[in-house]
Amino acid sequence: MRREGSPFTGLGPVFLKEFSDHLSSARMMVLMLFVLAFGALPVGLSLQELRNVTESDPFLFLRIFTSAPQRVPFSFTAALALVIPLLAIGLAFDSVNSEFNRRTLSRVLSQPIYRDALLLGKFLGGLATLAVALMALWLIVFGAGLLLLGLPPRGVEVARAAAFLLVAIAYGGVWLAAALLFSVIFRSTATSALCALGLWLFFAILWPLVVQVLVLSLVAPEVAAGFGRIDETLAMIQTQAGLERLSPNTLFTEAVIGLLNPETRTLGPVLPAQMRGAIMGAPLPFGQSLLLIWPQITGLVAGMIMVFAAAYVIFQRQEVRA
Amino acid sequence: MSDQVIEIRGLTKAYGGHRAVDAIDLDIRRGEIFGLLGPNGAGKTTTILMLLGLTESSGGTVSVLGFDPVRQPLQVKRRVGYLPDAVGFYDHLTARENLRYTARLLEIPGREIDGRIDEAMKRVALADVVDRRVATYSRGMRQRLGIAEIVMKRAEVAILDEPTSGLDPHATHELLEIIRGLKRDGVAVMLSSHLLDRVQSVCDRVALFNRGRIALLGTVVELANQVMGAGHPIHVEATGCDIAESVRGLEGVQKVTPEAEGGVRIDADRDVRAAVAARIVSAGGGLQRLSNLQPSLETVYTRYFQENRDAA
Numbered sequence: 001m002r003r004e005g006s007p008f009t010g011l012g013p014v015f016l017k018e019f020s021d022h023l024s025s026a027r028m029m030v031l032m033l034f035v036l037a038f039g040a041l042p043v044g045l046s047l048q049e050l051r052n053v054t055e056s057d058p059f060l061f062l063r064i065f066t067s068a069p070q071r072v073p074f075s076f077t078a079a080l081a082l083v084i085p086l087l088a089i090g091l092a093f094d095s096v097n098s099e100f101n102r103r104t105l106s107r108v109l110s111q112p113i114y115r116d117a118l119l120l121g122k123f124l125g126g127l128a129t130l131a132v133a134l135m136a137l138w139l140i141v142f143g144a145g146l147l148l149l150g151l152p153p154r155g156v157e158v159a160r161a162a163a164f165l166l167v168a169i170a171y172g173g174v175w176l177a178a179a180l181l182f183s184v185i186f187r188s189t190a191t192s193a194l195c196a197l198g199l200w201l202f203f204a205i206l207w208p209l210v211v212q213v214l215v216l217s218l219v220a221p222e223v224a225a226g227f228g229r230i231d232e233t234l235a236m237i238q239t240q241a242g243l244e245r246l247s248p249n250t251l252f253t254e255a256v257i258g259l260l261n262p263e264t265r266t267l268g269p270v271l272p273a274q275m276r277g278a279i280m281g282a283p284l285p286f287g288q289s290l291l292l293i294w295p296q297i298t299g300l301v302a303g304m305i306m307v308f309a310a311a312y313v314i315f316q317r318q319e320v321r322a
Numbered sequence: 323m324s325d326q327v328i329e330i331r332g333l334t335k336a337y338g339g340h341r342a343v344d345a346i347d348l349d350i351r352r353g354e355i356f357g358l359l360g361p362n363g364a365g366k367t368t369t370i371l372m373l374l375g376l377t378e379s380s381g382g383t384v385s386v387l388g389f390d391p392v393r394q395p396l397q398v399k400r401r402v403g404y405l406p407d408a409v410g411f412y413d414h415l416t417a418r419e420n421l422r423y424t425a426r427l428l429e430i431p432g433r434e435i436d437g438r439i440d441e442a443m444k445r446v447a448l449a450d451v452v453d454r455r456v457a458t459y460s461r462g463m464r465q466r467l468g469i470a471e472i473v474m475k476r477a478e479v480a481i482l483d484e485p486t487s488g489l490d491p492h493a494t495h496e497l498l499e500i501i502r503g504l505k506r507d508g509v510a511v512m513l514s515s516h517l518l519d520r521v522q523s524v525c526d527r528v529a530l531f532n533r534g535r536i537a538l539l540g541t542v543v544e545l546a547n548q549v550m551g552a553g554h555p556i557h558v559e560a561t562g563c564d565i566a567e568s569v570r571g572l573e574g575v576q577k578v579t580p581e582a583e584g585g586v587r588i589d590a591d592r593d594v595r596a597a598v599a600a601r602i603v604s605a606g607g608g609l610q611r612l613s614n615l616q617p618s619l620e621t622v623y624t625r626y627f628q629e630n631r632d633a634a
Contacts, residue, residue, distance in 0.1 A: 003394070009396060013423060013427050016426075021412075104410040106371075106376065107405075110374055112400040113396075114395070
């Protein structure tokens with residue numbers, strides 16, 4: 001049976017309302033303060049260190065993002081890998097169930113819109129907010145770099161940094177979709193927040209360890225101990241990388257490495273034979289770097305769409321009555 | 323088009339093996355107030371949600387203003403106003419901002435929005451608090467705001483789910499006045515409620531739901547006649563004489579039953595009040611009270627569910 005009318009009827013008003021609600025909410029302020037605090041520390045310290053760099057580095061500007069200063073054990077991008085999910089979860093963990101609990105859901109759905117528009121509008125509103133927040137952060141870092149390094153970035157550096165911003169938004173989008181999914185599944189906002197945060201901790205801390213244990217327990221003992229044949233060892237490493245890439249955090253980290261460290265030629269193991277003729281430490285052109293991390297970008301976007309689709313299917317089947 | 327605004331034929335909703343709504347037929351006419359009554363879980367809200375296309379039906383057909391809510395939900399929802407049970411608004415926004423959001427969803431042209439909001443808020447007597455945040459509203463005000471939304475929408479049909487539940491008597495009275503106002507505008511109103519005597523005062527027709535079926539349908543008087551039997555029941559209290567003895571043999575009296583609170587109930591096929599009074603006085607009794615027992619919806623409701631308890 002076909003229904004009449006566009007599923008996007010009313011998408012605009014829903015999107016605008018979500019967007020303006022997010023931007024004016026106290027929660028957004030708190031989240032931004034959190035992100036700023038986390039970002040300011042590595043950026044500030046690495047800027048101090050970079051000012052003293054004397055050797056010429058063609059990608060000095062990008063080092064603001066990637067270098068881990070001596071006094072703090074993480075770089076700006078590593079901090080982002082950790083706090084972007086938190087920002088996204090904070091924006092979306094209660095987006096559907098709070099409407100249900102405030103009993104606004106049935107009233108809004110009795111207006112001439114489909115559920116599609118409501119869910120998509122909420123997602124896009126959150127994504128736009130996330131994009132604005134990350135863009136602001138990005139500009140702050142850029143501005144600080146200009147002021148404190150006194151060195152304008154080259155065009156290719158700007159392009160790489162801009163690509164990094166897009167990847168960061170896509171990474172946030174995955175977590176936004178995940179939080180939205182939990183907000184559809186659970187009626188209680190606390191439960192959905194807890195589940196989303198649990199998933200975040202799982203991928204941030206537990207998953208790499210789980211993968212390591214899993215892979216080591218599957219291969220023969222001599223391979224695990226590092227004495228296996230080269231093809232066996234290679235297979236083990238590739239399995240491990242493949243499993244780790246199920247985590248959006250891994251995808252994001254790899255994409256960042258490829259984009260912001262132009263010297264990166266591969267994200268997996270390299271055999272000496274493959275390095276023949278390569279000039280060590282020479283940067284790759286931007287296009288080649290992009291090609292290198294294209295699977296990671298595709299993976300992030302696909303993950304975002306898949307998780308959103310799951311939320312969509314569950315939401316369509318849900319009863320609206322209390 | 324006929325003056326039917328809602329036409330329901332054989333509507334069914336099954337959850338697993340349980341039939342929440344079981345093949346109901348119902349017609350709502352233009353400009354009437356129609357009451358859906360029945361205990362919780364009788365299928366009232368499910369029926370309402372199916373009318374709006376918010377829940378899919380398992381069988382049967384529905385036509386709302388000539389549209390099918392399953393296939394043309396946007397057309398239906400554009401013309402039908404719905405006030406859910408315990409309606410909610412965005413507390414952090416003002417009433418005006420809440421209604422503006424709805425107006426944008428309704429695609430009301432931007433320059434008309436504020437005028438229509440002011441007009442609607444005046445109708446529900448909330449004009450002076452339109453720019454206050456909804457968090458400060460009482461429950462009664464929220465319900466009225468919900469009706470303002472329907473007024474702003476210029477809906478042809480208003481469906482109100484338990485509009486008076488949880489309201490104090492004064493707020494209930496105000497709300498029912500507003501609902502009568504909707505009727506005067508030619509809006510067909512369908513409401514579900516537990517507050518039976520209140521419903522009685524506004525509804526033109528009612529349907530009594532029981533276990534997913536419509537048990538009774540008609541005006542309050544018709545319902546009373548179906549359940550209580552036709553007739554003129556009266557209530558008599560008197561001192562100094564045996565009422566049952568003194569009205570014995572009186573023409574038209576069918577049954578005399580003593581009531582628990584004192585006095586007796588006399589069922590007759592005609593108005594026997596004058597004759598009963600004369601009998602009691604001539605028997606030397608002091609007539610304390612003689613009242614016509616209006617069939618109240620509450621009595622009908624209670625009696626119906628007493629009689630059908632075995633079935634229920």
